[in-house]
Amino acid sequence: MKKLVVFCLVFLITFVFFNGCRKKVEEVPPPPPQVKEQPKVEKVEKPPQVKEPELTEEEIFERKTLEELNAEQPLKMVHFDFDKYDIREDAKPILAANAAWLKKWTSVKILIEGHCDERGTEEYNLALGEKRAKAVFDYLVSLGISPDRMRIISYGKSQPLDPGHNEEAWAKNRRAQFTIIAK
């Protein structure tokens, strides 16, 4: 009896098993259901890219043209008192910052331009502009910048920054400004 039960059980399991297997193989899959719904939105992802390595400050500096560099005006201009060419107190921190920049970028060579306002005569102004440029030159030398890296020129009153004819314009025009000529 026990044997019969075991046999029956084995048979049953075997039957069920085989039956199950056969069914699976024979079963014809139902036709795919008609698409009624909208397709699922597939998100288009940006393919992974090779990331540009971060540029160092030096490399950024290297890549700039002289024009681009000058357009950024890393060296700030300084202003002067009427008829004077000595460095004003408010110009000293500006020149110190300029000197620091020049020390950082040791290959840079600059032109210091001296300018005057319209209240001086042509001939004297050209000499005065030169004096202003020279005063800035000397001050930068005193801050440790090599004289070989700097040249000076005067434009007198021929290149006003502000074409106005008032104290505000004149104050702007009495200046020494910097142009980077090599890097």
Next chain:
Amino acid sequence: MKIIKWTPLIIFIITASILPLFTQQEVVLSLREGLPAIPVACPTFQISGDQPFVQEAAQTLREVLLADLKYSRVFVPLPESYYKYIPALNPNNIRFKDWESIQAKLLFVGQVKSNNDQKSIIFEGKIYDVKSQRFILGRKYQADRSLLRLAAHKMADEFMKMYGEPPLFTSKIVFVSNRDGNDEIYMMDYDGHNQVRLTYNRVRDYMPAWAPDRKRIAYTSFKDGQAILYILDLEKGTLTEVQNEGTNFAPAFSPDGKKLAFCSTLEEGNSEIYVARSDGSNIRRLTFNKAIDTAPTWSPTGREIAFTSDRGGTPQIYIMDAEGTNVRHVSFGGNYHDAPAWAPTGERLAYVSRVYLIFDIYVLNLRTNQIIKLTESNARNESPSWSPDGRHLVFSSNLKGTIQLFSIDYDGTNLRQLTFKGENKLPDWSK
């Protein structure tokens, strides 16, 4: 009406104060330095042929000649109304007594005819002395129709030469103008006509100065952050570099044309006065101090140089010997003087004096130490330069708003505007 002319000051004051006692007539007094101007009769020119262009040419030639003579201050054309008092001129039989009767001292007889080529004209001019009834000189010019003004200027210069004066009317003024964009060098006739461009550098060209041969011009050109001094030869078309180290400016040729004084910052970055041979060789330094030294101008003898220096604290005019020695201070009565210009006639020194925003031109008589204020306007009058005969000056002024060139006589009369396009400055009148 009583006209008293050319009398010494004292006589004129006495006369002027006494005259009203005797008469109620209006008294017109005019007092001028130097000799009275010589009245010149210049009747309408004789014309051969009836081509309209010859008639036009004759008219232009006469107009220009009369304008030149009037400008000269040496001659004065007879008023046009005087001609109707006497019979018309017969060039073959001049009745000098007639011309003397209308106070002419000189008689100019002009004849204009068409050249055979029909394009140019022949202009013949004869100058007669009325009192002695003598022919003095004659000139004959063939001129293209576009060069009529030049032909008339040449004829007018013969008048000047006859009286020992340098040619004035063919002299030229060089100057800086921005009319075509940036500052370039231009040239014009003394009267503002015939303005032509001389440099095409697309950089700033500045402070031109004539050589006395009227063929070469020294000037500063700003190139690549440098202010280089060049000499441009107008006939050969050559450009010679004089000095390219430092900022170089304010050139001035010596009256003999052999030397060139200029300012340079080539040593120590301070403007000093240097002198070189006129080809730019053999550069020597004349001033040695920490102050600004600028704007050299030669005395007519070439033995001295006047210049601006702020060695005393403010810009003042000094004179030194041409070797740089014997420096003396000559300007006084102001705290800002610049742009000295030594008259070719010797005793006068023009310069600019600043009082707050106003620049005016003054003339210092070096012999008498008297100062005349030449310009009186609420403007910036700058950069005076003398005419070859020392009777006129050209200068720049913003009198009419923009900066333009004007000429004025040595006594402050006869102000004329010469330029109108763009801004014009830094004139130099050829000597």
